[in-house]
Amino acid sequence: MPSEVRLSDGAVLWTDSSWLSGAPGAVFLHGGPGMWDYLEPLATPLADLVSTHRYDQRGCGRSSASTDYRMSRFVADLDELRAHLGHERWVVVGHSFGAALGLAYTNEHPDRVLGLVYLNGLGLDWTVHKAAYRERVRQRLSTQQVARREELAARERTWDEEVEWRALCWAPDFVDPAMAAVDAGTELPLNRLCNAVMNEEDPPVRYEQVRAPVLLVHGAADPRPVDGVKALANAMPTAELVVLDGAAHQPWREQPEAVTALLREFVARVAR
Numbered sequence: 001m002p003s004e005v006r007l008s009d010g011a012v013l014w015t016d017s018s019w020l021s022g023a024p025g026a027v028f029l030h031g032g033p034g035m036w037d038y039l040e041p042l043a044t045p046l047a048d049l050v051s052t053h054r055y056d057q058r059g060c061g062r063s064s065a066s067t068d069y070r071m072s073r074f075v076a077d078l079d080e081l082r083a084h085l086g087h088e089r090w091v092v093v094g095h096s097f098g099a100a101l102g103l104a105y106t107n108e109h110p111d112r113v114l115g116l117v118y119l120n121g122l123g124l125d126w127t128v129h130k131a132a133y134r135e136r137v138r139q140r141l142s143t144q145q146v147a148r149r150e151e152l153a154a155r156e157r158t159w160d161e162e163v164e165w166r167a168l169c170w171a172p173d174f175v176d177p178a179m180a181a182v183d184a185g186t187e188l189p190l191n192r193l194c195n196a197v198m199n200e201e202d203p204p205v206r207y208e209q210v211r212a213p214v215l216l217v218h219g220a221a222d223p224r225p226v227d228g229v230k231a232l233a234n235a236m237p238t239a240e241l242v243v244l245d246g247a248a249h250q251p252w253r254e255q256p257e258a259v260t261a262l263l264r265e266f267v268a269r270v271a272r
Contacts (some may be wrong), residue, residue, distance in 0.1 A: 005084050007058070007077055014062035015055040016040075017085070018047045024114060024271040025087040026050040027078070029057075031096030033069070033198040034191035036061025038183070041252050042093060045260045050271050053085060057101075060191050069197040075105045082112060091271050093117040093263070096249065097198070100205070106214075107206045115270030117263060118216040120249050123228025124205055124235065136223035140172040166190075172223050173249035207236055214239040215266045217259065219247035 005013045016037070026046060028039040036056045043052040058077055059066035078101070082090060091114050094102030099121030106113045122129075138146060145168055152165040166184035171177035216233050218226045220243050233241035244251050244258055252259040 005055075005081055007080050009068065011058045011066050011068075011077070012064040013055050013058065013077065013081065015053060015081070017054075018043070018052045020047065020049070020051045023050050024090060025053055025082075025085060026091035026093060026267060026271065027053045027055075027081070029078075029092065029094035029098030029101050030054075030060075031098050032060065032191070032195060033057070033097045034060055034193075034195035036186070036188045038186075039093070039095060039098075041256070042095075042259070042263065046263060046267055049264065049267050050091060051085075051087075053081070053090075055081065057194075059194050061188050066194075069194045069201075071101070071104055071198065071201060071203040074101055075108050078105050079109055079112065088112070089114050091115050091117070091267055093119070094121070095119040096121065103205065103207060103210070104203070106212060107209045110209045110211045113212045114272075115212050115266060116210070116214045117266060118214060118229075118232075120218055120222055120224065120251065121216070121229060121232075122224060123226075123230070123232040125228050125231060129225040129228050132225050133223050136225075137172045140177070140223065141168070145171075175221050175246060175248050175254050179253060205232070207232065210236055210238065212238065213266070213270050215262065216241040217251060217262060218243050219249060219251040219254070220245045221248040224249070 002016045005015050028043050030037045030039055037054045039054055043054055046052055056063040089112050092102040099118040102116055106116045149168040152161055157165060163184045167180045170180035170183060174180055214236055216229055216239060218229045226243055233239045242262060244255050247255040
C-alpha cells in the first residue's frame, strides 16, 4: 500500500509496503542514481516470506525534492525508514546503484541487516573496468544510434525525444534492446542533479564490516564487466556469486524464474 514517510530533515519519501504479519521485512533499492522504484517484480514473489517495502529515493520519482544527495544521507534515509516501519533488522535488496547503496548501508549498520542481495552492481575497482563498459555499450549501438543519442543529450528535448533518448541510453542493458522502450516511456522525471552529484562524489566501496550473508547476482550479458563483482564477492567471506547466462542488467526481466528462485531460497534462509 502506498504511503509517505517524512524524514528528519523534512524530505518525504514515497513508499509502498506489503505487510506479512509477524514476518521480518525486506527493502528494495532502485538504481540510478536519480530514477524511481521499478522493483515490484522482485518484491511480489517474496510477499509470502517477508513484509516487502519499496520506495523512491530522496528527490526521485514520487518522493519530494531535495538538495542533499550524499551517499551518507541516502544511508541515513534508509535507516530512518527501517525505524519508521518498525523493523529491528531486515533483508536489503539493491539493484545497480541500489546495490551500492545496500552495501554501504550493510557496512554502516551490520547489526541491522539479515542479508544483502546485490544485483548487477559495479563491484570493486570500477575505474579499471569503466573503459571496457563504455566499449561494450558502443558495440551494441549502431553509428547512427550513437550520433542520435549524443545529439539528443546535448539539447533540450520534447517528451517524445526524451523517450527516444532514454531508450537509446538503456538499450545496451538488455539482451533484447527493444525492452528498453518499456522503461523509457515511464512518465516520471529523471533526477539528473542527483545523478551528477552522486557520480561526482564517487564514494569508496566499503565492505569490511559486513557480517550478514550476501548474494551477488550478475547477468552475463550486462555491459558492466563482472570482474569487479567477482573481486567484491571474493573479498567478503559471507558472499556467494551467481552469474546468469541469457541475462543482462535487469536479469529478472530476462530470466525471471531463475532470479525468483535464487531470491526465494536466499530470503527464506536469512529472514528468520
